[in-house]
Amino acid sequence: MPENKNSLIADKRFQQELAEIKQTGLFKQERIITTPQSVRISTTQTNDVINFCANNYLGLANHPEIIEAAIKALNSHGFGLASVRFICGTQDLHKELEQSIAHYLGTENAILYSSCFDANSGLFETLLDDRDAILSDALNHASVIDGIRLCKARRFRYNHSDMDDLEHKLKQAMNCRTRLIATDGVFSMDGDIAKLDQIVILAKQYNALVMVDDSHATGVIGKRGRGSAEVHQVMDKIDIFTSTLGKAIGGGAGGFTAASHNVVELLRQKSRPYLFSNSLAPALVAAAIKAFELLSNSNNLREQLAKNTLYFRQALQKAGFDIKPGEHPIVPVMTYDAAMAQTMASRLLEEGIYVIGFSFPVVPKNQARIRVQLSATHTQKQLEFAIKAFTLIGHELKLIST
Ligand SMILES: *Cc1c(COP(=O)(O)O)cnc(C)c1O
Numbered sequence: 001m002p003e004n005k006n007s008l009i010a011d012k013r014f015q016q017e018l019a020e021i022k023q024t025g026l027f028k029q030e031r032i033i034t035t036p037q038s039v040r041i042s043t044t045q046t047n048d049v050i051n052f053c054a055n056n057y058l059g060l061a062n063h064p065e066i067i068e069a070a071i072k073a074l075n076s077h078g079f080g081l082a083s084v085r086f087i088c089g090t091q092d093l094h095k096e097l098e099q100s101i102a103h104y105l106g107t108e109n110a111i112l113y114s115s116c117f118d119a120n121s122g123l124f125e126t127l128l129d130d131r132d133a134i135l136s137d138a139l140n141h142a143s144v145i146d147g148i149r150l151c152k153a154r155r156f157r158y159n160h161s162d163m164d165d166l167e168h169k170l171k172q173a174m175n176c177r178t179r180l181i182a183t184d185g186v187f188s189m190d191g192d193i194a195k196l197d198q199i200v201i202l203a204k205q206y207n208a209l210v211m212v213d214d215s216h217a218t219g220v221i222g223k224r225g226r227g228s229a230e231v232h233q234v235m236d237k238i239d240i241f242t243s244t245l246g247k248a249i250g251g252g253a254g255g256f257t258a259a260s261h262n263v264v265e266l267l268r269q270k271s272r273p274y275l276f277s278n279s280l281a282p283a284l285v286a287a288a289i290k291a292f293e294l295l296s297n298s299n300n301l302r303e304q305l306a307k308n309t310l311y312f313r314q315a316l317q318k319a320g321f322d323i324k325p326g327e328h329p330i331v332p333v334m335t336y337d338a339a340m341a342q343t344m345a346s347r348l349l350e351e352g353i354y355v356i357g358f359s360f361p362v363v364p365k366n367q368a369r370i371r372v373q374l375s376a377t378h379t380q381k382q383l384e385f386a387i388k389a390f391t392l393i394g395h396e397l398k399l400i401s402t
Pocket residue numbers: 114115116117118141143144184188213214215216243244245246253254255
């Protein structure tokens with residue numbers, strides 16, 4: 001570390017801030033996993049636990065065909081591209097994946113990013129300026145919020161899924177040139193689905209565009225896995241989708257925006273994370289192509305996921321737990337008390353169940369919870385094992401009484 005006075009003073013300040021984070025109980029300690037991502041994992045502390053906190057909804061993170069596709073691409077297309085897309089970073093694979101995504105979601109076109117965080121960062125300022133307005137759900141993902149911050153459009157934040165408030169703000173934005181409603185398709189802490197059926201009606205009434213970040217929904221929900229808009233049967237009424245390849249779609253890395261030709265072309269010309277950041281590695285691209293192929297050819301994984309979700313939600317409810325209702329494989333098991341959530345997660349780990357307790361500031365105060373996430377690859381036996389462990393510890397901590 002440089003020894004000049006200024007850097008020493010600054011470093012002291014950073015140290016103090018870290019101490020404060022620890023004092024308030026908000027310090028995040030990372031567990032170290034020593035196996036591939038899967039429903040059964042080992043960590044440096046615990047061997048062979050069942051994982052209930054990955055976004056690996058379809059089990060594709062460690063799927064043999066995905067791994068094979070990645071290895072094949074390493075051999076045929078190399079490891080890295082060392083270029084942004086418009087210089088010499090576009091391979092046939094990138095074009096193929098963009099086509100697969102557009103085809104899967106039924107949009108005219110799609111554009112890849114290194115992450116969905118980047119897709120959201122580069123979206124709003126490309127399309128909108130100070131003559132326009134963005135209407136954003138209060139619980140939108142950090143990357144949507146940051147993307148909006150980078151844009152000069154007027155910002156209207158409506159209360160979470162509150163359609164009256166959205167309408168109120170749309171009225172306020174009527175003198176703007178373009179109005180864009182921006183929402184997560186599935187909200188990650190509660191697993192609730194955006195009210196897209198009502199949002200598209202308001203969008204039509206007030207002449208607004210609709211953008212949906214479907215990171216927790218692509219491949220996960222909807223009759224054919226097309227996400228939150230398919231659940232509400234409004235696929236053709238969404239102007240812009242963003243989503244990630246880092247969750248259900250193999251969980252490697254990457255994100256995308258799917259929209260009309262003109263939106264996508266404009267993003268290619270102007271979107272800063274696209275223009276100024278390296279092209280997605282070929283192995284990741286080939287793996288994602290394979291993932292969309294698997295999802296397009298069969299609904300089995302998604303149907304198994306829905307079955308596991310229904311079974312698990314019903315069993316926990318029957319055991320007496322307070323869970324947030326819904327149909328998404330995110331199952332929030334409410335403890336309300338933050339310390340209780342931590343204790344419960346630790347005890348569950350001792351029983352072989354890997355889950356995480358979430359408390360303020362990730363969720364509102366006194367809304368602490370264990371966020372369970374199901375996967376298509378959890379077996380019936382593993383689900384039963386988990387429910388037994390939850391029930392045991394629920395009694396032990398007096399969370400349930402039956
Ligand atoms: C996970 C997530 C992201 C970030 O995706 P990355 O590809 O990991 O950057 C963005 N938006 C939402 C709603 C998410 O859940």
